[in-house]
Amino acid sequence: KYGFNNRVLRINLSTGEIKKEELDQKLIDEFIGGRGxxxxxxxxxxxxxxxxxxxxxxxxxxxGPFNGLFFPATGKxxxxxxxxxxxxxxxxxxGGHFGVAFKYAGYDLLIMTGKAKKPSYLYIEDEKVEIRPADKYWGMGALTVEKKFKEDLGEEFQIAAIGPAGEKLxxxxxxxxxxxxxxxxxxxGAVLxxxxxxxxTIKGxxxxxxxDPEAMLKKGKYVYEEVKKKPGFKGWTPQGTAGITDWCNEVGACPTRNFQTSYFENYKNINxxxxxxxxxxxxxxxxACPTPCGKYGYAKTKSGSAYVEGPEYESIALLGSNCGIGDIAEVGYLNYICDEWGVDTISAGVAVSWAIECYEKGILTKEDIGRDVKFDDLDSIIYLLDLIGKRKGIGDxxxxxxxxxxxxxxxGSEKFAIHVxxxxxxxxxxxxxxxxxxxxMTADIGAHHGRCWVLGNDVAGSADAGSVHDLITGGAKADKLPKARRKGVSGMVIDSQHLRPAFDLLGTCRLQYMELGFEVDYYEDFYYTITGKKxxxxxxxxxxxxVWNLNRCFNIREIEGYGRNYDYPPARFYEEPIPDGPNEGHYITFEEIESMLDEYYKARGWDKNGLPTKEKLIELGLEDVAEAMYATSGGE
Ligand code: SF4
Structure with a gap:
């Protein structure tokens, strides 16, 4: 069992029991690591x-097996x-250094259940594992408390913490x-x-x-040396994900003011x-990342200032254009506020912009919200984020x-509640x-780009659009874009849904493959040097x-009536044409959505309601899942 420490840390917070168990070889053989x-x-x-x-x-x-070893970007x-x-x-x-510390402490897997009787934190220092009181840390912002833990325990500890939003679920x-x-x-964060x-908190x-440590070092050194020769290297690192902002806007894909449109006039100020x-x-x-895409800086605004990491593209899009904020310092400051409350910048940006649209349409009143709020206004966004963090008023x-x-x-507010x-x-x-x-629509966890990204393929009208960097530099810059094809897209979607999360199995960042153009044999060869298995x-x-099918079956088991009806986008996307910008007039009809789902389910080996067939589950080696699912549902 090379590449792993072969140890599971199992903690029951209700009873205080802490156990160290052996990692099951079958789990490694069948599911590789990480997300598997x-x-x-x-x-x-x-x-x-x-x-x-x-x-x-x-x-x-x-x-995953790669975490903490001599290969680029193994910190996930x-x-x-x-x-x-x-x-x-x-x-x-x-990303960061947290899981690596866990592996260096001698573990591969943490399985935690139960609930501690009072606010607590987990202390791991190699063999020493303790549940310690956290009363003095409770209520602190997520960034503040990380600093406090480092002061109290030492800089060498890696910290993963929640903010007040996690405490308030x-x-x-x-x-x-x-x-x-x-x-x-x-x-x-709410589960924690x-x-x-x-x-x-971990020190390992x-x-x-x-x-084969020698072969691992040789292979790792080779891959590090290859990094600088890669065509995407020079383009990727300087701006990271934020480098895609202009292109997204030029191809009419930049969510703006709660996804009412897809072109933001001030994008040059937030790119x-x-x-x-x-x-x-x-x-x-x-x-171990040779392409540091994070940007650490200082955001100074009329309403406050802070040091912040980011904003990366998602925060730019959801806290920036989607809230109408066209000033990078303001977006950075909003990013900081979300980080300190401990909320996801994406969902927070969507929630805030939905509330503002509700207010503009008279669905929520000044009384409901507590004051006037509007798009394009930093103080309105800060006000709503603070209510969310405190769970006060409409924020609750x-x-x-x-x-x-x-x-x-x-x-009617469901129509523009932008989620899946x-x-x-x-x-x-x-x-x-x-x-x-x-x-x-079909991502196992809900609307998340980390599961599938084929925007470039849609724009290029091709199943092979190249890397994002190629697209940015080659870029589509038409004033008006033609209607993209609706048929025949399920194959590239499924390929992307398997490719992007594959790196989560290994414990590496996907961006070196996606943006730099790493070869698959880097991963195959390195896997052999660390595990001795081809x-x-x-x-x-x-x-x-x-794993994709297993997660679908999990949802079917846990959510009553789960199936096709969970795979639809918000009605705005099939009822309202985009009002302006390069994609003016475009939308996808409900009939087209139904036909895309039919095509997708068929290509996946699922039935018309989106349930994996018994044959598909058996083909994937999920016989036990097939048996459980079809024993209770009474057949296909
Ligand atoms: Fe982290 Fe960015 Fe490097 Fe990926 S490319 S490992 S996200 S710094």
């Missing part, structure tokens, strides 16, 4: 019908749990680490908060068993260059996410990007497909 582990454990071990904020929900943290940490946002399978990952509360790296999506856990001083000109102090990277409802909020408020499965849509307006829309890239993709 979280999916399998959630399916096998979560008591059926547990509610997300019940003590019985699991909080799983899983490492993966979390799995039942999501308070969707009620189904939830997961989220983050907001459905889009995040986990924060390294002063700006977040596991943001699907409410992971529901367990009365403020933070996990050990090493990881490797099959990657604006970060370099007005915010950035230094680049910042995750563990907004903290539940736009699905719950719009269902409660009604009056209760998870808010990320930074790509897709009314003229059918593949991208289908990817959002693996083909097709095998990794097959496991990724298995």
């Amino acid at each position: 582990f979280t999916s399998k454990i959630m399916y096998d071990e979560l008591p059926v019908n547990t509610k997300p904020l019940d003590p019985e929900n699991l909080f799983v943290m899983a490492m 940490t993966h979390f799995g749990f039942k999501s308070p946002a969707s009620g189904g399978y939830g997961d989220s990952n983050m 907001s459905s889009f509360a995040c986990i924060s680490h390294d002063f700006g790296r977040q596991a943001g999506r699907t409410g992971v 908060g529901s367990k009365n856990i403020k933070a996990i 001083t050990g090493s990881i068993p490797v099959y 990657g260059q604006a970060i370099l000109d007005h915010l950035k102090i230094t680049d910042k990277g995750c563990y 409802l907004l903290a539940e996410g736009v699905k719950v909020a719009s269902e409660k408020i009604g009056k 499965k209760g998870v808010e849509w990320t930074g790509y307006e897709s009314r003229n990007a059918p593949g991208m829309m289908l990817g959002y 693996i083909k890239w097709e095998d990794v993709i097959k496991v990724s497909e298995k």
Whole structure:
């Protein structure tokens, strides 16, 4: 079992029991690591019908075989749990150094259940594992508390903490680490908060068993040397994800004022260059990353100032254009506010913009909100974010996410509550990007670009659009874009849904493959040097497909009536043509959405309601899942 420490840390917070167990070889063979582990454990071990904020929900943290070893960007940490946002399978990952410390402490997997009797934090220092009181840290902002833990425990400790939003169980509360790296999506921070856990603190001083250390160093050195020769290297690092802002706007995909349109007139003031000109102090990277895409800087605004990491593209899109904010310092400051409250910038941006649109349309009144609010106004956005963080007034409802909020408020507000499965849509307006829309609609965890990104393919009208960097530099710059194809997009969507999460199995960042053009044999060869086992890239993709199907089955088991009706986008996208910009007039009709779903389910080997067929599950080696699903549902 090389590449792993072969140890599972199992903690019951209700009883205080802490156990160290052996990692099951079968789990490694069948699920590789990271997201594969979280999916399998959630399916096998979560008591059926547990509610997300019940003590019985699991909080799983899983490492991959590459984590902490001599290969570019092996600092990703993966979390799995039942999501308070969707009620189904939830997961989220983050960069930084946290999971690496966990592996160096001698563990691969943390499975935590129960609820601590009072506010606590988890202390891990190699063999020493303790549940310690956290009364003095409770209530602190996520960035503030990380600093406090480092002062108290020592700089060498890696900290993953929640902010007040996690303590107050907001459905889009995040986990924060390294002063700006977040596991943001699907409410992971609320799950930790529901367990009365403020933070996990780790110091690891050990090493990881490797099959052939000499070959590993040779291969790793080779790959590091290749990095600078890659065509995307020079383009990617200086601006990171923010470098895509101009292109997204030029192709009419920039969500603007609650996705009412897809072109933001002030985009030049919030793009990657604006970060370099007005915010950035230094680049910042995750563990072992040769292409540090994080930008650490200082945001000075009329309403406050702060040091902040970012904003990266998603925060620019959802806190910037989607709130009408056209000033990079203001976007940076809003990013800081979200980080300190401990909320996902994406969902927070969507929730705030939904509330403002409700106010503009008279659905929410001044009395409901407590004051006038408007787009394009920093103080309005700060006001609403603070209410969300404190769960005060309308913020208490907004903290539940736009699905719950719009269902409660009604009056047509559901139409422009921009989410799928209760998870808010990320930074790509897709009314003229059918593949991208289908990817959002069918993603296992809800509307998340980390599961599928085919916007470039939609724009290029090709299944092979190249990297984002190629698109930016080659860029489509038409004034008006033609209607993108609706048919034949499911293949590229499924390919992307298997490819992007594949890196979550290994414990690496995907961006070196996506943006720099890493070869698959880098991964195959390195895997062999660390584990002594041969693996083909097709095998990794097959496991990724298995995990995708397993998560679908988890949702079917846990959510009554789950199926096709959970895969539709918000009505705005099939009822309202885009009013202006390069995609003016475009939208995707409901009939086209139905036909895309039919095509997608067929290509996946699912039935018309989106349920994996028995044959498909057996083909993927999920016989036990097939048996459980078809024994209770009575056949296909
Ligand atoms: Fe982290 Fe960015 Fe490097 Fe990926 S490319 S490992 S997100 S710094």
